[in-house]
Amino acid sequence: PVCRSPAGLTKQTTRTHVKPPAPPRGMTIPTLSYHIFPCLSSPDQRTAPQRHQPASKIVNLVPTDRSRGMNADYGAPTELAGPLQQRRALYQPRLPPCLQGATVRVEYGDATTTIDPTGAHAVAQAFPRTYGQRLVTFLAPDDTAGAGKAVDERPPIRVGVVFSGRQSPGGHNVVWGLHDALKAYNPHSILYGFIGGTEGLFANKTLEITDDVLASYKNQGGFDLLGRSIDQIRSSKQVSAAMTTCQNLNLDGLVIVGGVTSNSDAAQLAETLVQKNCKTKVVGVPVSLNGDLKNQFVETTVGFDTVCKVNSQLISNVCLDAISAGKYYYFVRLMGRKASHVALECALQSHPNMLIMGEEVALSKLTLMEVINKICDGVQARAELGKHHGVLLIPEGLIESIPEMYALIQEISILHNNNVPVTEIPTQVSPWAAALFQFLPPFIRREVLHFQQSFFAYCYDISF
Numbered sequence: 194p195v196c197r198s199p200a201g202l203t204k205q206t207t208r209t210h211v212k213p214p215a216p217p218r219g220m221t222i223p224t225l226s227y228h229i230f231p232c233l234s235s236p237d238q239r240t241a242p243q244r245h246q247p248a249s250k251i252v253n254l255v256p257t258d259r260s261r262g263m264n265a266d267y268g269a270p271t272e273l274a275g276p277l278q279q280r281r282a283l284y285q286p287r288l289p290p291c292l293q294g295a296t297v298r299v300e301y302g303d304a305t306t307t308i309d310p311t312g313a314h315a316v317a318q319a320f321p322r323t324y325g326q327r328l329v330t331f332l333a334p335d336d337t338a339g340a341g342k343a344v345d346e347r348p349p350i351r352v353g354v355v356f357s358g359r360q361s362p363g364g365h366n367v368v369w370g371l372h373d374a375l376k377a378y379n380p381h382s383i384l385y386g387f388i389g390g391t392e393g394l395f396a397n398k399t400l401e402i403t404d405d406v407l408a409s410y411k412n413q414g415g416f417d418l419l420g421r422s423i424d425q426i427r428s429s430k431q432v433s434a435a436m437t438t439c440q441n442l443n444l445d446g447l448v449i450v451g452g453v454t455s456n457s458d459a460a461q462l463a464e465t466l467v468q469k470n471c472k473t474k475v476v477g478v479p480v481s482l483n484g485d486l487k488n489q490f491v492e493t494t495v496g497f498d499t500v501c502k503v504n505s506q507l508i509s510n511v512c513l514d515a516i517s518a519g520k521y522y523y524f525v526r527l528m529g530r531k532a533s534h535v536a537l538e539c540a541l542q543s544h545p546n547m548l549i550m551g552e553e554v555a556l557s558k559l560t561l562m563e564v565i566n567k568i569c570d571g572v573q574a575r576a577e578l579g580k581h582h583g584v585l586l587i588p589e590g591l592i593e594s595i596p597e598m599y600a601l602i603q604e605i606s607i608l609h610n611n612n613v614p615v616t617e618i619p620t621q622v623s624p625w626a627a628a629l630f631q632f633l634p635p636f637i638r639r640e641v642l643h644f645q646q647s648f649f650a651y652c653y654d655i656s657f
Contacts, residue, residue, distance in 0.1 A: 267388050267419055268400045271409045281412045286366060291331040295377065298335065302328035308488065320460065322467040349381040350445045353438075354402075355394050356421040357451035357458070359528075361482045361496030365410045365418055367450050372402050385442060390422030395434035397441060414499075426458040432465050439466070439473040446474045452481030452494070453530075484534035500528075501535055505542035508584065512543060515582040522572065523584045533588040546583035547571050551594035561595050561629070601626045605641060615642050 273279045291297055304325045307313045317324045352375060354368055368386065375382035384402040387393035400406070400419065410418045426435055439447055449459040459477035466473055479486040484497035504527060511523050525545070529535040533550045540548040547568065554564060568585065575583055592598045604622045613621060619630055619638075630638060 267417075268386065268402075268406045270405055273409055278413065282409070284412050286370075286412075289331075291333045292374075294334050296334045298332040300330045300332055302330060304328070320464045323460070323464050347379045349379045349383065350375055351383050351385070351443055352446040352448060353385040353387060353394075353399070353442060353444050354419075354448040354450065355387040356390050356416040356419050357425075357449055357455035358421065358423070359452065359482065360414075360416040360421055361452075361480050361494075362414045362499040363495035364416050364450055364480050365407075365413055367448075367478050367480060367495065368402060368418060369407050369411050371448060372404075372407060385444070386419040387438075389420045390416075391424040391426060391431070391435075392422045393419070394426075394438055395424075395431060397438045399442070425454060426462050432462060435462060436466060436469060436471055436473075439471060444473045446476060448476045448478060450478045450480045452479070452483060453485055456486065482535065483529045483532055484538070485530065485532040497534070497538075501538040501542065504535065505539045508539055508543040508545065508586070512545060512584050515584050519580075519582050521582055524587060525584065526587045527589060529589050531590040531593060533590070536586050536588040540586055545586050546575065547585040549585070549587050549591060551588050551591045554591065555594040555596070558596055560597055561632075564591075564595065597625075597629055601629050602641065618642060 273282055305328050306325065307316050352371065354371060356364055368384070372384050375384055385399040386402050388398040388400055389396075393399070406418070424431070426432060435447075438444075447462075449455050449462075451459075456477035456479060459475050463475035466475060478495070479491060480495040482494070482496050482500040484493050484501075486494045508525055511525065515521055515523055527536045527539060531551070533552055536548060537550060549564065549568075559567075571585075572583065575581070593602075601622070604626050605618055608618050608621055619627060619642075622630065630641075633641070
C-alpha cells in the first residue's frame with residue numbers, strides 16, 4: 194500500500210502490529226470476532242493494512258460483536274478511555290423550566306383524542322379503559338404552592354425501565370434522567386433496569402440502577418447499559434409474564450423505551466394492566482432513529498437528530514469520493530422503516546444528486562420499473578453533461594411504497610401463515626405476482642422467501 198506524506202512524496206508503508214491495551218481493572222474482554230483498523234498516529238508515521246492478510250496474522254484490536262445475553266455483566270462500571278468520551282460524560286443536559294425545581298405543578302386539560310377523527314371510534318373500542326384520559330401539562334411551581342411535602346414524607350417509588358427495539362442515541366440519558374428524578378423525589382426510590390430488553394422483563398432479570406452504574410454511560414450512545422431485544426409484548430403469554438414481573442417487584446411504574454412498535458405494545462400493556470387492576474402505570478418514551486413518532490406535543494423522537502447528523506457526515510464523505518473519482522455511482526440505503534424522514538433530512542444536509550422518497554412513490558403509485566426508469570433518466574441526464582458519477586439516497590421502506598411489491602409481499606405473507614413450504618410459494622402466488630417475483634434478482638427472491646418474517650416485521654409492520 195502507498196500513502197502520501199504532507200510534502201506530497203510517495204513512500205511505502207509497512208504494517209505495524211500494535212499491542213492491544215490492557216483492559217481496565219476488574220473488566221474482562223471476551224473472545225469475539227475482530228476487525229483491524231489502520232493506525233494514524235501522525236502525518237509522518239502512517240500505517241495501512243496490507244491486502245489479503247492471512248487470518249492468523251490479524252491483530253485483535255477492536256471487538257465487533259457486543260451481544261452478551263441476559264447472564265452477561267450488564268451495568269458493570271467501565272473506564273471511559275477516550276478523551277471525547279470523558280468530555281461527553283461531563284455534559285449536563287438542559288431541563289425545561291417546569292422540571293428544574295424540586296416540585297412540578299400539574300394542570301389537567303381536555304380529554305385526549307386521535308388526530309384523525311375517523312379513527313377515534315376504533316381506537317376507543319381497542320382501548321376502552323385508557324382512551325380519552327385528560328391531557329396533563331407540567332408547569333413550573335408557583336410561589337404560593339410551596340415545596341409541598343418534605344422529601345422524607347414522600348413515599349418512595351419503584352419503577353422499572355426496559356429498552357426495546359433498535360438502539361438509538363439518547364437511551365442512556367432517559368435512564369439517567371429517570372434515576373435523578375426518582376432520587377430527588379425520595380432518596381429511597383428504586384429504579385430497576387431489565388437486562389436484555391423485553392426478555393429480561395418476561396424473566397424478571399433486573400439490575401438496580403445506581404450512580405455508580407450510570408457514571409460511565411451518561412451521554413453515551415447505544416443500549417449496552419441494559420441491552421435490548423427484538424421481542425414484542427404481543428402474545429397473552431408475554432403480557433402475562435410482564436404483568437407478573439410488575440407485581441412481583443411491586444412496581445409503581447414501567448417505562449418502555451423504544452419506537453413505534455414498542456410504544457404500541459406499551460399502550461396495549463397499559464390497557465391490560467388497568468383491566469387486571471394492576472397498580473403499575475406504563476409509560477412509553479419515543480426513542481427512535483426513524484423520527485416517525487411526533488405530533489403537536491412531541492417535536493421529534495429522541496436520537497433522530499443525532500442519527501441524521503452522523504449519516505449526513507458519512508454521505509458527504511461519499512459525495513466527495515464520487516466527485517474525486519468521477520466514475521462511480523453510490524446508492525446509499527438509509528434506515529427509517531416506513532417513513533422517509535431520515536433520508537429527507539440527510540438529503541437536505543448533504544445535497545446528493547437524487548433522493549427517492551417512499552411517500553412520493555406511494556402517492557404517485559409508481560411501479561418498480563417506473564422507479565428504475567426515473568433513476569436511469571437521472572443517470573442519463575448527468576451523462577449528457579459529462580458527469581459520470583453521483584450519489585442516490587434510498588429510504589429503507591421504499592419497497593413497501595411500491596404498490597405491486599407491497600401486494601407481492603402480502604401474498605407471500607399469507608402463504609407463510611398457511612404453512613405453505615417455501616419451495617412451493619412461487620407457484621401458488623397470483624400470475625402477476627409470479628411474474629414480478631421472477632423479475633427480481635435471485636438473491637432478492639431468497640431474501641423475500643427465507644427471511645420473510647423479519648423482513649416483513651421490520652420493513653412493513655402492517656399491523657400498525
